[in-house]
Amino acid sequence: MKHGKKYVDAAKLVDKSKLYEPGEALETVIKTSTAKFDETVELHVKLGVDSRHADQQVRGAVVLPNGTGKNVRVLAICKGANEELAKEAGADFVGAEDMTQKIQQENWMDFDVLITTPDCMGLVGRLGRILGPRGLMPNPKAGTVTPDIAKAVKEAKAGKIEYRLDKTNIIHCPIGKVSFGAEKLGENFDTLMEAIVKAKPAAAKGQYIRSVAIVSTMGPSVRISPAKFGV
Numbered sequence: 001m002k003h004g005k006k007y008v009d010a011a012k013l014v015d016k017s018k019l020y021e022p023g024e025a026l027e028t029v030i031k032t033s034t035a036k037f038d039e040t041v042e043l044h045v046k047l048g049v050d051s052r053h054a055d056q057q058v059r060g061a062v063v064l065p066n067g068t069g070k071n072v073r074v075l076a077i078c079k080g081a082n083e084e085l086a087k088e089a090g091a092d093f094v095g096a097e098d099m100t101q102k103i104q105q106e107n108w109m110d111f112d113v114l115i116t117t118p119d120c121m122g123l124v125g126r127l128g129r130i131l132g133p134r135g136l137m138p139n140p141k142a143g144t145v146t147p148d149i150a151k152a153v154k155e156a157k158a159g160k161i162e163y164r165l166d167k168t169n170i171i172h173c174p175i176g177k178v179s180f181g182a183e184k185l186g187e188n189f190d191t192l193m194e195a196i197v198k199a200k201p202a203a204a205k206g207q208y209i210r211s212v213a214i215v216s217t218m219g220p221s222v223r224i225s226p227a228k229f230g231v
Contacts, residue, residue, distance in 0.1 A: 011220040019225035039217040046210040055203040059164040062195040066184040067159030069177035075111035089153035
């Protein structure tokens, strides 16, 4: 894969043979961010589990203390009094059958998070084939299927993110923008890593945190020592 001159120059600032401490890694990612836009900083964690087994799944959600820097568009599918509660909490789109039909018939997907109440899961369940592949299907473990719709909407707008394993046993999550600076990114990093460590399945054997890396949208990857996490 060929990289541009900016990337090549930025990559020279990263010691590929070194495992950085988190603070130093974040400073390096900020220093190697050269794009004209505010790049997203992502965390990638490889775990010593096997995602093919149900008892080794790692999935959950956490509210980042400094948010993600992204304006999250929330769709709330609910009925009755919950509709007004969702609107008051800041949901961008609220409805029930009208919204599910819009998604089915128009392939409308102008939202980032879908939150629903248990009594509307029958409606949302019909959208599985559309939402599932896009990672938008609500789930109780992620807090997106809940009777407390107002709380869920507020958390989503404040920067709640979902983490889950992919098929290669890696978790990929945004932890903010380069403009946040190392301190705020560090707080988000610590919060997410703490949640991932706590989510260690009982069935996981051997070293749990295999590798940790952070990277900006257009920049080189910076590896962090997994020894710090002690699992």
